[in-house]
Structure formats: structure tokens, C-alpha cells
Amino acid sequence: MLLVLVCVGLATGLGLAFLTHAPNRLVSGRPIPLTEAVSGASLIALLPGLALLAGPFLPQRRSAYRLIAAAAAAFVVALLWLAGAQAAALAEISPRAARTSLGGGFWGLFICAALALVDAEDRLRLRPGRRFLAGAAVVGAILLLAASGALDQLAMMREYAARRSLFADAVLRHMAIVLGALVPTVLLGVPLGIVAQRHLTFRAGLFPALNLVQTIPSIALFGLLIAPLSALAGFFPTLAALGIAGVGVTPAIIALVLYSLLPIVRNTTEGLDAVSPAAVEAARGIGMTRGQIFFYVEMPLALPVFLSGLRIATVQAVGLVAVAALIGAGGLGAIMFQGLFADALDLVLLGAVPIILLALTADALLNLAGGRGRRRPA
Amino acid sequence: MIELDHVTKRYGNSIVVDDLSLAIRDGEFCVIIGSSGAGKSTALKMINQLIPPSAGAIRIDGKDAATVAPEELRRRMGYVIQSIGLFPHWTVERNIGAVPALLGWPAARIRDRTRELLALLKLDPEGFRRKYPHQLSIGQQQRVGIARALAADPDVLLMDEPFGALDPITRDALQSEIARIHRQSRKTIVFVTHDMEEALKLASRIAVMDRGRVIQAGTPREILAAPANDFVRDLVGQDEVGIRLLSVETVANRLRRGEAAPDQPIAATASLRQALSRMIAEGTDRLAVIDAEGRPIGALHLADIVRR
Numbered sequence: 001m002l003l004v005l006v007c008v009g010l011a012t013g014l015g016l017a018f019l020t021h022a023p024n025r026l027v028s029g030r031p032i033p034l035t036e037a038v039s040g041a042s043l044i045a046l047l048p049g050l051a052l053l054a055g056p057f058l059p060q061r062r063s064a065y066r067l068i069a070a071a072a073a074a075f076v077v078a079l080l081w082l083a084g085a086q087a088a089a090l091a092e093i094s095p096r097a098a099r100t101s102l103g104g105g106f107w108g109l110f111i112c113a114a115l116a117l118v119d120a121e122d123r124l125r126l127r128p129g130r131r132f133l134a135g136a137a138v139v140g141a142i143l144l145l146a147a148s149g150a151l152d153q154l155a156m157m158r159e160y161a162a163r164r165s166l167f168a169d170a171v172l173r174h175m176a177i178v179l180g181a182l183v184p185t186v187l188l189g190v191p192l193g194i195v196a197q198r199h200l201t202f203r204a205g206l207f208p209a210l211n212l213v214q215t216i217p218s219i220a221l222f223g224l225l226i227a228p229l230s231a232l233a234g235f236f237p238t239l240a241a242l243g244i245a246g247v248g249v250t251p252a253i254i255a256l257v258l259y260s261l262l263p264i265v266r267n268t269t270e271g272l273d274a275v276s277p278a279a280v281e282a283a284r285g286i287g288m289t290r291g292q293i294f295f296y297v298e299m300p301l302a303l304p305v306f307l308s309g310l311r312i313a314t315v316q317a318v319g320l321v322a323v324a325a326l327i328g329a330g331g332l333g334a335i336m337f338q339g340l341f342a343d344a345l346d347l348v349l350l351g352a353v354p355i356i357l358l359a360l361t362a363d364a365l366l367n368l369a370g371g372r373g374r375r376r377p378a
Numbered sequence: 379m380i381e382l383d384h385v386t387k388r389y390g391n392s393i394v395v396d397d398l399s400l401a402i403r404d405g406e407f408c409v410i411i412g413s414s415g416a417g418k419s420t421a422l423k424m425i426n427q428l429i430p431p432s433a434g435a436i437r438i439d440g441k442d443a444a445t446v447a448p449e450e451l452r453r454r455m456g457y458v459i460q461s462i463g464l465f466p467h468w469t470v471e472r473n474i475g476a477v478p479a480l481l482g483w484p485a486a487r488i489r490d491r492t493r494e495l496l497a498l499l500k501l502d503p504e505g506f507r508r509k510y511p512h513q514l515s516i517g518q519q520q521r522v523g524i525a526r527a528l529a530a531d532p533d534v535l536l537m538d539e540p541f542g543a544l545d546p547i548t549r550d551a552l553q554s555e556i557a558r559i560h561r562q563s564r565k566t567i568v569f570v571t572h573d574m575e576e577a578l579k580l581a582s583r584i585a586v587m588d589r590g591r592v593i594q595a596g597t598p599r600e601i602l603a604a605p606a607n608d609f610v611r612d613l614v615g616q617d618e619v620g621i622r623l624l625s626v627e628t629v630a631n632r633l634r635r636g637e638a639a640p641d642q643p644i645a646a647t648a649s650l651r652q653a654l655s656r657m658i659a660e661g662t663d664r665l666a667v668i669d670a671e672g673r674p675i676g677a678l679h680l681a682d683i684v685r686r
Contacts, residue, residue, distance in 0.1 A: 282463030287452030
């Protein structure tokens with residue numbers, strides 16, 4: 001695995017442009033290979049990369065994986081620093097409109113280093129808590145680097161500087177829509193899952209319906225909701241006054257709830273299915289009421305499976321909200337599409353990268369919660 | 379006193395328990411035995427209302443069980459099942475304290491009771507109370523299961539094939555434990571099994587069930603000596619009847635008081651079966667008998683074992 005990553009990293013890192021430099025954001029830029037970007041003191045930044053090159057030939061021991069993980073983490077941060085430093089150097093000798101963007105070579109190296117880190121963590125079999133801390137340390141280092149101003153001259157950060165408050169609003173709105181969809185989904189999905197677990201005929205009808213919703217492409221579902229919702233708002237002005245409309249947040253949340261129901265309902269049902277029947281019989285036999293059996297026995301034992309469903313639903317919703325920007329829901333997707341339509345790749349990245357970060361963070365946090373639940377195995 | 383009074387349980391057209399009447403006196407160790415599908419588990423579960431009867435009445439100390447809230451009834455009766463059913467996410471201590479917690483005992487009292495019960499079941503309290511069920515062997519888990527059933531000091535213990543999943547050595551050890559607990563506490567125990575050996579070893583009274591009915595009820599001795607029909611005769615095992623009779627009778631009953639014998643002595647409380655086994659192993663037809671304090675009280679002759 002690591003050998004493949006090293007080969008791909010080497011090929012893209014040396015074969016593709018590390019950065020591209022353009023006189024303004026509309027024209028395509030001049031490629032700058034890694035060899036040109038690195039000089040003098042900045043060579044140090046490549047040291048962790050060199051360590052990774054040796055990685056596949058190290059003995060398969062924990063100490064080696066630890067070294068690889070540390071080198072990969074350092075390399076991820078160092079690559080960004082290197083790109084930022086080179087962009088700053090170029091900015092000094094270029095006009096204000098000039099842009100330095102991250103190139104294919106950078107992304108190749110960056111992704112390979114990140115994957116090497118994940119691979120090493122897998123082999124180390126870190127506990128969920130440790131793993132979360134490791135991830136948080138890398139992300140924290142990158143955020144510190146950004147806050148220090150070292151990355152300010154990269155095109156993506158310049159787009160950010162131009163839209164500081166807009167960006168903050170977009171992040172908050174993105175998270176608000178995700179939360180606004182997940183809360184009703186859980187409130188609706190958990191009871192549905194409980195009923196489905198107890199009544200087989202209900203289950204047999206429910207899951208095909210939820211599966212069917214999943215097969216509708218998100219963009220089509222958003223579109224499908226426009227007509228009925230605008231009709232509703234037209235007929236009942238009170239609804240319109242409440243903010244119900246064919247476009248905007250309402251259809252986005254409705255569609256998200258429909259999509260998120262499947263993982264929530266399915267994992268609630270499966271979690272309850274997996275509860276040991278002996279434990280439930282014993283609970284009844286020693287005199288627990290139905291409510292006590294549910295809260296003391298069934299719910300805690302079903303929780304890890306439920307949390308993994310919540311994790312899937314959350315990560316899925318973070319991605320889908322990006323698409324919902326197309327029907328005017330706003331959020332980070334709006335920045336992304338603005339960039340797409342304006343052919344400004346850096347603006348696309350300014351929308352897309354935080355979406356990925358949000359998804360990863362939600363995934364890591366819920367994994368951590370699920371891991372705690374699993375600490376006491378059945 | 380537990381009375382099942384003309385109790386019937388039907389599922390659709392199939393009758394699982396058929397007009398069953400059985401009275402279990404206080405302090406009795408009543409073993410319900412039968413082949414699978416005989417309705418013995420159903421009969422047991424009707425006592426604590428886990429299964430409601432289709433007809434007939436169940437009375438506990440004269441009071442109709444159907445008039446008591448089922449949860450309240452169950453908290454007054456210990457319940458032990460073959461699949462054990464410890465709560466996997468709770469420690470041993472919390473598992474044992476489950477019923478006292480439901481009854482609202484203060485934490486300190488629950489803790490003391492838990493330790494007492496772990497010691498009673500021969501599990502080191504400090505070593506075990508913080509463990510989770512998956513860290514225990516099956517035998518240890520069932521010890522905790524029995525401790526959980528005894529936690530609120532119920533008068534009645536219902537046990538549904540509790541040792542069916544254990545290996546022979548562990549089963550033997552737990553049979554001895556439950557016999558000891560019964561001797562010491564005088565609790566009423568209703569115990570379901572399909573193993574005649576187990577029934578003879580534990581029961582003060584055996585109820586043989588077949589196709590939803592009680593075929594015969596009586597002391598182990600009565601069942602062995604006069605099986606009511608061919609089914610009971612098959613169940614006790616015709617070739618084994620003699621040996622099994624010996625195992626339910628003690629040396630004290632056949633002893634010649636005051637007589638002396640030279641060999642290694644045997645306790646008066648030992649079964650005749652153990653005595654016979656000793657005689658065969660030692661190649662003798664006489665054993666000295668001692669009482670609980672170790673004083674010689676007489677002798678046992680082979681001829682007296684064989685006479686009926």
C-alpha cells in the first residue's frame with residue numbers, strides 16, 4: 001500500500017506542476033514544477049517526504065509505522081507551508097492581480113501523504129480517541145499555518161480574504177442546514193426504526209420505500225420538490241409567510257430528511273435486532289417494565305449501531321447540502337458553484353475543501369462517540 | 379405455596395399446557411421434568427406471568443397472580459434461564475443489583491448485598507464485581523445469573539433449564555451449589571429440566587410432564603419405585619432404576635446401629651449408591667458408618683443395601 005502511494009506521489013509530484021502562476025484569475029497559469037519551488041532553506045520541508053520514500057523498505061514493526069505516520073503528518077503540513085512560501089515569493093515580484101494556485105503536483109503529493117498517514121494509523125490500530133487526537137493535531141497545525149499568514153498569498157486564501165464574512169456565513173449556514181435536517185430525521189427515524197423492528201409487515205413496506213428515495217439523484221429530488229412546494233405556498237399564504245417556498249432552505253431540508261431517513265431507520269432497527277434476546281428475556285423475567293427494558297437494555301445495546309447510522313447520515317448530509325446550493329439553499333455549495341460558473345478553480349476549492357473538512361470532522365466525532373459505546377463489547 | 383389450578387395454555391389450535399394442576403409447597407425443591415415440547419417451560423413461565431394462561435388460575439400464597447402487576451410479581455421471584463441473559467453492558471455488580479435497584483434499595487445496601495451474594499456463589503467479590511459478563515466463563519456467568527436471581531431475597535426461585543448449556547463438571551458444581559443454597563435458605567425452587575439424573579439429585583418432589591399434562595408427581599423415591607406408566611418408566615430408565623433408587627436413599631436408613639466394622643468409614647448422609655461404589659472399589663461387604671461429628675455409629679452391610 002505504502003509503496004503504491006510513494007510511486008503515485010513521486011510520479012505526480014515530479015511530473016505535474018506543483019503550483020501554477022497566472023497574471024490574473026481568469027487566464028490559465030504557467031506551471032511551476034516542484035524543483036523550481038524548492039530552493040535553499042525550504043529544502044528542509046522535503047525531509048519528511050524523503051523519510052516516506054524509505055517507508056516501504058522499513059521492517060513491518062510498530063515503531064516503523066509510528067515513524068511513517070509522523071513523517072506523513074509532517075509532510076502534509078510542510079507541503080502547504082512550501083506552497084505558501086513560494087506563493088509569497090512570487091507575489092513580491094508580480095502585480096496585485098496575479099494568482100498562484102495549487103497545482104496537480106501539490107495535490108498528488110498532499111493526497112498521497114494524507115493516505116499514507118491514514119494507512120499507518122490503520123496498521124497501528126490506534127484507539128478511536130488517539131486517532132481523533134492525531135487527526136485534530138494535523139488539522140490544527142494547518143489552521144495555525146493559515147492563521148499565521150504563511151498561506152495568505154495562495155489563490156485560495158486570497159479568495160477567502162476577499163470573502164471573509166461571506167465565507168463564515170456560508171460555513172454556519174451549511175452546518176445549520178445539516179443540523180436542521182438531522183434533528184427532524186432522528187426524531188422521525190428513531191420511532192420508525194423501533195416500530196419497524198417490532199412489526200415485520202411494517203418493515204417490509206418501509207425499507208423498499210426508503211431505498212427507493214436513495215436511488216433518486218439528489219438534484220432530481222430537489223427539482224421534484226420545487227413544484228409542489230411553490231403550489232402549497234401559493235395556496236396557503238401563511239405557509240409562504242413562514243418561509244415555505246419552492247426554492248431555498250425548505251426543499252433542501254425536506255430532501256435531506258428523506259435521504260437521511262434510510263441510514264437512521266435502518267441502523268435503529270438493526271441495532272435493536274442485534275440486542276441479545278436472552279438479555280431481553282432476563283430483563284422481563286426479573287421484572288423490568290417495557291420502558292425499563294427499552295431504556296436500560298435495548299437502547300444502550302443498540303446505541304453503537306445507531307451511532308454509525310447517524311455518522312453515515314451526517315456525512316451524507318454535509319455533501320448533499322453542497323448540491324442544495326443549486327436550489328438556493330446557500331451554504332458552502334454556493335461558493336463552490338459560484339467558482340464553477342465563473343471558471344475560478346480556487347473559488348471552487350474554497351467551497352469544496354471546507355465541505356470535506358466538515359464531513360471528516362463529523363465522521364471523526366461520531367466515530368469517537370460510537371467507539372466509546374463499543375468499549376464495553378457485547 | 380404456588381398453586382396451578384386447572385391451567386391451560388393454547389396457541390391457536392395447539393394446546394401446550396393441558397388442564398394442569400400442581401401445588402408446590404413452601405420450601406419445596408420441585409423439579410418439572412419432561413421431554414422437549416412437554417410444556418414444562420410454559421408452565422414455569424406462567425407462574426411469574428411471563429406467559430398468561432388461556433384458562434385456569436395461578437395462586438401465589440392464596441392470591442390470584444393475575445390480580446398482581448406482573449412486574450411486581452416477577453421482582454418477588456428469582457428467575458434463572460439456560461441462556462443466562464446477563465446484561466452485557468453492565469458490570470457483574472450492576473447485573474446482580476438489578477432487582478434491588480428496581481425496588482429502590484439505597485446504593486450502600488445494594489453494594490453489601492452484591493458482595494454477600496458473590497461470596498455465596500464462591501466468586502471473589504473484589505475480583506469479580508467490576509468485570510463485564512464477556513470476561514467470565516459460562517459457568518461463572520451462570521453463578522452471577524443465580525446471584526442476580528437471589529439479589530432481592532425472593533421466597534421463590536424459578537429456574538428454566540439453568541444448567542443445560544454447561545459442561546458436565548461445571549454443571550455438577552452448580553447443582554451442588556443450588557442444593558446447598560436450597561438447604562440453607564429453604565426457598566421454594568421450581569426447576570425445569572429434561573435430565574432425570576439432575577432431577578433425582580436435586581428434587582424434593584418431581585413432576586413428570588408429557589404433552590401438556592402432569593403424568594405423575596411425587597418424591598424421587600416414589601417416581602423410581604412406582605412409575606405411573608411406560609413414559610415415566612422410559613424416562614427413569616428401566617435398567618438404571620435400581621442404581622437410581624440407591625442414589626436417592628442415604629446410608630442412615632439401612633444402617634445397623636452399634637455394630638463395628640473395620641474399613642474406612644463412610645458418612646451416614648452419603649447415598650447408598652456411593653456406599654455400594656465404595657464396597658465394590660474396596661472389595662468388601664461391610665463399611666463402618668460415622669455421623670456428622672465423625673463418631674462411629676454403626677455398620678452398613680451389602681445385604682442391607684440390596685434388600686428392598
